[in-house]
Amino acid sequence: MAREAYRSLYGDLAKLKDDSLLKDPAAGSGDDDEMFQLLLAVSDWVDHFCNRYFYSKTQTMEFDGSGSTRLLIPDLVSLTSLKEDSTDDQSFNETWAAGDYWLEPYNAEPE
Numbered sequence: 001m002a003r004e005a006y007r008s009l010y011g012d013l014a015k016l017k018d019d020s021l022l023k024d025p026a027a028g029s030g031d032d033d034e035m036f037q038l039l040l041a042v043s044d045w046v047d048h049f050c051n052r053y054f055y056s057k058t059q060t061m062e063f064d065g066s067g068s069t070r071l072l073i074p075d076l077v078s079l080t081s082l083k084e085d086s087t088d089d090q091s092f093n094e095t096w097a098a099g100d101y102w103l104e105p106y107n108a109e110p111e
Contacts, residue, residue: 010043010054076103 013036047053052075065071082101083092 009039010046011039013039
């Protein structure tokens with residue numbers, strides 16, 4: 001995958017080279033691949049340490065609820081559909097209408 005395709009880098013190669021001891025223009029780009037891998041590793045570490053991602057990603061998520069009226073989920077930008085497996089057979093047979101639930105940030109500042 002091309003370097004430009006990575007959406008999770010929290011820095012860029014040019015900035016790393018400009019603000020470091022690697023300012024020597026004669027050094028060229030010989031170490032760019034290794035430095036890019038370092039940026040990627042640090043970015044992945046940040047994601048895992050914070051237990052969240054700081055970029056948009058599309059995925060299907062499954063959660064086990066405890067039967068309470070709230071289900072805390074990770075950061076969410078949008079929701080396409082919400083389905084429930086009410087028979088516990090992995091069929092997700094019940095689709096909730098948009099008016100059947102509220103999305104609210106559980107850790108938001110009080111208004």
